[in-house]
Amino acid sequence: MPRIKPQTLLLQSKKKKGPTRIISVTTIVFASFILVLFLLSLFTTYRYWSQRSRNLGDGLDLEDFDEDGEKFDRPIYAIVDTSKGSIVVELFKEASPEIMDKFFHLCKTGYFKGMLFHRVVKNFVVQAGDFQRVGAAEDWILEVKPQNELMSTKHDAFMLGTSKDIHAHKGFDLFITTAPIPDLNDKLVVFGQVIKGEDVVQEIEExxxxxxxxxxxxxxxVNISLRRQS
Structure with missing residues (x-):
């Protein structure tokens, strides 16, 4: 029987063994770099959409409002967060200083947190406030609504106001109109207008x-916070 040469035995041994895979340091570094880039991309995307959600988009760049600063230096906005969604209201500079001061104070102290919409009249108005207090505001809603179609309209829909009998109680009612209301200034102190979230108001109305x-x-x-354009 012929002897097998050592070189032939070595070649046969290499053929039987599978290829040895070695992960190089370069491969590990490159994979780690790709993973870091992916995580940074996720974080950047999260920050972008989070900031966009806070600002409520559509070109409205808002920042926190400092009540100690000048109130009418720049346009002021109220963000009304409800159980149906958020409503952005632009507050009028020329509105009653007394009403505005009280509204700012109540927003700052969290007075509106948990306040219910206790009157909802389709094609007319939605009201939030103290449902246990029956007064001029409720009487106005119940009495004027049936006559609404017979009276001329003088105001647009989606106006924010409060009852004129503000001195008669310690509370603060909020009214958002859902249709043009006749002689609105005879009934309410109007101090703002909805500029975003009309669909939320309509959802409440329905x-x-x-x-x-x-x-x-x-x-x-849920809450009302104050913002102003930066």
Whole structure:
């Protein structure tokens, strides 16, 4: 039997063994670099959409409002966060200083947190405030609504106001009109207009109510914060 040469045995041994895979340092560094880039991309995307959500988009760049600063130096906005979504209201510079001061103070102290919309009248107005206090505002809603079609319109929809009997109680009612209201200034102190979130107001307007226009399911204000354009 012929002897097999050592070189032949070495070649046969190499053929039987599978290829040895060695992960180089360069490969590990490159993979780590790709992973870091991916994580940074995710973080950047998150920050972008988070900031866009806070500013409520559509070209409205808003910043926190400092009540100690000059109130009417720049346009002021109220962000009304409700259980149905957010509503952006531009507050009028020429509005009653007394009303504005009280509104600013109540926003700062969290007065509106948890406040319910307790009157919802389709094609007319939605009202938030103290549902246990029955006064001029509620009387106005119940009495004027049936006559609405017979009276001339003088104001646009989506106006924000409060009752003129503000001195009669310690609270602060909020009204958002959903249609042009006749002689609105005779009933309310108007101090703002909805510029974003009209669809949220309309969604609130469409809830089921009883005969006294009280919503059958609770709809409330989560909070109202003040912002101004930067």
């Amino acid at each position: 809830v089921d109510t009883d005969k006294l226009y009280r919503p059958k399911s609770s709809i409330g204000i």
